[in-house]
Amino acid sequence: MSLLILGLVLFFGVHLVPFTPAKAALRARLGEGPYKGGFALIAAVGLILIIWGFASTRGTLDEADMLYYPPAWARHATMALVLLGFICLGIYLHKGRLRLWLRHPMALAIIFWSVGHLISNGDKPGVIVFGAFLVYALLDIAVETARGTRPDFVPKPRHDIIAPLAGIIMYAAMLFLHPYLFGVPVINM
Structure with missing residues (x-):
């Protein structure tokens, strides 16, 4: 379940950046291309971890879950x-x-x-x-x-x-x- 949580933190953490003033600061500091590339990379890693973490829970759940x-x-x-x-x-x-x-x-x-x-x-x-x-x-x-x-x-x-x-x-x-x-x-x- 920790992979799932880590994936959610990465995926939604990077998706929350555009809601904040940090987006403009990061774009200015990194440049448009690196900002978008970093965003895409972090989101992709997060999504992979979500899928992997979610799949790893299948068949391992019990009544308490x-x-x-x-x-x-x-x-x-x-x-x-x-x-x-x-x-x-x-x-x-x-x-x-x-x-x-x-x-x-x-x-x-x-x-x-x-x-x-x-x-x-x-x-x-x-x-x-x-x-x-x-x-x-x-x-x-x-x-x-x-x-x-x-x-x-x-x-x-x-x-x-x-x-x-x-x-x-x-x-x-x-x-x-x-x-x-x-x-x-x-x-x-």
């Missing part, structure tokens, strides 16, 4: 919420009117994904991981809203059709890949 037991309908709710998350991700990746309307599609994608997984994972490592992502996404929306940050681009109307379709395609790919990547089948066949 269960905080709650998911309800019978959890799988269906998770699938619906994650689908909405992937559609939001598709919207984030495209510059359509939907992205302007949602304002925070990436944070919304993380919220749908994390809430869905919190419904289906009642063990300590699951609650820690998915809860951390949920808190970060909510914080991101709050900070960016308080700053008045809004997307600024000329929308491409065709992206409003492409974006949800891209989200659905990514969702379908994840349905197939989930058991191979994470060892947990989404659909029982």
Whole structure:
């Protein structure tokens, strides 16, 4: 579990820097390229440690590690919420009117994904991981809203059709890949 915690500290620690005045100071001191490179490297190491630490807890949990037991309908709710998350991700990746309307599609994608997984994972490592992502996404929306940050681009109307379709395609790919990547089948066949 210590790898998981270390990964979360690194990943979210570096992601919290842009919310602080330290971002401007670091960019000025390091330069744009090294700042972005360092950010990406620390985030990647953190993400790898999160995945590795989370995977290392599978099969080692006992009764004391269960905080709650998911309800019978959890799988269906998770699938619906994650689908909405992937559609939001598709919207984030495209510059359509939907992205302007949602304002925070990436944070919304993380919220749908994390809430869905919190419904289906009642063990300590699951609650820690998915809860951390949920808190970060909510914080991101709050900070960016308080700053008045809004997307600024000329929308491409065709992206409003492409974006949800891209989200659905990514969702379908994840349905197939989930058991191979994470060892947990989404659909029982």
